[in-house]
Structure formats: structure tokens, C-alpha cells
Amino acid sequence: MFKVYGTSVSGNCYKVKLLLEQLGKQYQWQEVNSLTGETRTPEFLAINANGRVPVLQIEHGRYLPESNAILCYLADGTEFWPAERREKAETLQWMFFEQYSHEPYVAVARFIKKFLPPDHPRQAELPRLVERGYQALDVMEKHLAERRYMVGQRYSIADIALFAYTHVASDGGMDLGRYVAIDTWIERVKAQPRFVPLPAE
């Protein structure tokens, strides 16, 4: 059985939970609170030297970090990761987009606004993060205006990766009301079989 080391309120960790639920896989969830430094202990660094969650324990002593690499591992050979060469690469394209151009703004703005005190010095980062977050959402809106899903004709791990923080972008101060295609796509993702929500707290 898989074991996931994760912080429940983290979108990156939620990605793994959502896919495991949708695959109908049994798993054990080991809560690790990244907000209180539990990902920086010697014990956790022995599991992931980069000190981040989620981490998937594949077998005894074998650990896989990086949320999107975990999605690819779990989805390998299933309908959640297209097998056709170009669609396989386009799935990765959107997952790299998510980690480079989306998550560092949409997720970090949410972290600062939702989890740090209102007088924390990092609040000063918000205007730039929100601006860059909107740029990423603009790219998604343009793409989804002509499509039902991020890649091809069906729901995939590209949708899971981007849904995780997009649907809670308002937590970081972004107004999703201006995005018609994204809003429709969010409802489409929520209507998928075995969908489970991101825990609020």
C-alpha cells in the first residue's frame, strides 16, 4: 500500500490525494505539517533531502518527491496520462507550466494571505504575486476557451495539477469571476467520478 507524506491543506499534496481517490487506490496518509517546520527535521530530510511535501513512499525505503512526478508515476499506464507521444508531452507541458509559471504565484499568494499573520512582512509580496498569478490564469483561460480539458478530449493529470491551486486562487486575492472558461472547467473537474475536495483547514 502506498504511503503519502503530506500537509492536508497544501494544494500540491491534495493533487496526490485526489488522483489516488480517483484511481481507487488504497493508501495511508501521514500528516506532516510543513507550516510548523516538520519538513525540515533530520527524519524528514532523510526521506526528501529537498525538504518538501508531498512524498510518495513507493516501497519500503523508496521515496518519490515532487507532486507532479508522483502524479505521473501513479497515472502511468492509466487513462489519466495519455499514452500518445504528443499528448503525453502536452500533459507534461502544462504540469511544468503549473510548477514554473502558476504555483509560485497563485499558491504562494494563497499561502501568505491565508496562513501568515496580516502584519507579516511577506504580505508586501502580494501585489507582484497577484499580478503574475493573473498572467498564468490568463494563459489558462485562453487555452480553455476552446477546450473542455487541458489536454486532448479527456480529464488527465494536467487538469489535476492545475485544478489544485486554481480553484482556490481567491484565497490569494485573485478574482476568478473574470474567467468564464476556467470557471466552467472547475465545475467540470468537480463533477469527475470519485472527486474529493481540498480540505479547507
Next chain:
Amino acid sequence: MFKVYGTSVSGNCYKVKLLLEQLGKQYQWQEVNSLTGETRTPEFLAINANGRVPVLQIEHGRYLPESNAILCYLADGTEFWPAERREKAETLQWMFFEQYSHEPYVAVARFIKKFLPPDHPRQAELPRLVERGYQALDVMEKHLAERRYMVGQRYSIADIALFAYTHVASDGGMDLGRYVAIDTWIERVKAQPRFVPLPAE
């Protein structure tokens, strides 16, 4: 024949060039200068709405952005991307590590120090970027201390993705002299068949 839209001095673009050379593929290189705003023109945004290089033209009117997704596309079915499920995911793990925990520090420090004027306000970002860059290099050093390559027993696209900016980390003010395993690995990468260097200017 593939066409690559790229900036020659960019490590992300160099990844694609290096793999194409090592695969022995013919390709056309379309120089796009991201430093002078050529990735923000309406013509280029029609190719990649996210306004970044590299982009691979797969066929007429079909474009694939994101350097690491391009590497996966080109390496699919070759020895450069392991086919075994766990190694395939570990390859992606290091490529996501590169884009999230390494490139935003090691590459951005290089960009600021090498390509911006010495009195540019962004020079103020350097201390933090160098600190985070060292954290990423520490993770690589620990991993490479026990291995010849990033994944498994052979050179792969994980090595290409991480080599691109690691071997020029000194451009951003990081001292590679303290990393014995990384230094040996850099020489190992440079000794691969059909290796080509990153253009200096």
C-alpha cells in the same frame, strides 16, 4: 524537420539543442531574443501564449513549449528517458526539482549578474537567489555523491535538464569549487558522445 525557437545563451534553450545533437536529429534553429522582448510580440505569443522560449515546432502549426516537456517528447522511446516506471518518474522528479527549486535561483542569478547592468535594481535580489541556489546545489551534491548520473546507471534527460544551468552557476556568483561530486558529474556530462557546449555569448 523540427524547428526550435530559442535564445542561444539561455540554458533552457540549450537543453533542447544538446539533446537534438545527441540524438543526431536534424533541426532548424530560429533565434528569438528573449532579452529584447522578442518573446512578447503578438507573433510569438501566437506560438506560445506564455511568452517563453524554448518552443519546439513539432509539425506545421503545432508547437510545444516548456524545455523539460520538449526533452521528454524528444527522448520518448529512446535511451535518454528510462522506460521503467519508477526510473521514468524519478527522471521527472529531478526535472520538476530543476524547474521549481533550482532554475528560479541558479538561472535567475546568472541572468541578473551576466545580462543586466551592474546598477540595475534587480542586483538586490542576488543574495537571496545565491542562498537558495546553494540549497539546490547541496541537494544535487548529496545525491551525486553516491551516483554517476541523476537517475539509474546512465545519462538521461534528468542530467541534461540539470546540467544546463548547474555548469554555469558561477555566472550567478555561486562557487562550484565546494562541490566535488557535482564537479565530477559535470565532466562526465561533457564527455558524453555528441556533446556540444552552451554558447558563451
